[in-house]
Amino acid sequence: MTAQRISDPGSAVLYEERSPVDELVDAAPARLDEAPPEPLAGLRPGEVIVGECVDAQHPTLIGRILVRWATPRGPQERWLPSLHGLAVRAHDRVLVTQPSNWPEPLVTGVVDGFVLRPEAPRAEAARLVLHSDEALRVTTAEGEPLVDVFASETGPVIRLLSEEVDLELKGALRVSARSIDLVARQGEVRLNAADDVVVQGENIHLN
Known part of the structure; x- marks a missing residue:
């Protein structure tokens, strides 16, 4: 609809009949490329x-x-x-x-800041709800099981299902936790490094 000019037979005054679209256009805010309002006191534009x-x-x-x-x-x-x-x-x-x-x-x-910065919240892209007797399994294209993710009484568990697993990174690997336990159920534990091996702790127990 567009505005129409209508004359009153009893009067020589012309007036316009305005549509709802015309009212919305008049009420619309100023565009960003128009002159901005006055900034707050003490700050100049671009400051x-x-x-x-x-x-x-x-x-x-x-x-x-x-x-x-x-x-x-x-x-x-x-x-x-x-x-x-x-x-x-x-x-x-x-x-x-x-x-x-x-x-x-x-x-x-x-x-x-005087305290550690909290991690910025992340938007949730997807969610999979697992019951206590369910697990999320990742397999190969041939159906060979690779990884299981499930919940236990002590927290989430990520279980690698292959007999041998290689964890490879091009850069540095950092593992951080309140406490760390490394357990070899069978066999020995080996540490190999191309440079120095540094062990730091309040007390170091060797048997």
């Missing part, structure tokens, strides 16, 4: 400053943190949006950027 995170948990909104920074007019304190997946905690120093076409500053990075 990057360092602020302090006062509170990393907004009471209702996800992805907004309370940031304080100094300006010629005095300290400013605002709830600002942060980049997706950015881990910010209270008392962290953060980079605050004022885009030239956006009405408020954005938190774009963490300068430093």
Whole structure:
């Protein structure tokens, strides 16, 4: 539908009959390539400053943190949006950027932190639910079993089903856990290295 000009027989005034589409167009927000609104006080378009995170948990909104920074007019304190997946905690120093076409500053990075950074949450791509008597099995194209994944009373278990297994990497292999047990049910344990073998611990027991 388009707007039509209609004349009132009893009046010389012309008026337009507006369609719902016309109302939506008028109510649409300004495009990003149009002139942006005035930025917050103390920040110019394109400016990057360092602020302090006062509170990393907004009471209702996800992805907004309370940031304080100094300006010629005095300290400013605002709830600002942060980049997706950015881990910010209270008392962290953060980079605050004022885009030239956006009405408020954005938190774009963490300068430093006093605690270990938590791992950014990952989107779940797929899920397979296993009952206590079920396992996920990986086989070859010929049906030869390779790996079983299942749950036990102590936690998840990954069981390699081949008689011999080679674990090969081009780079470094790091294994990290609260404690590590290496058990050879039959046979010996060998350590071979092309360079020094370094063993560090509070106490080293050899028998």
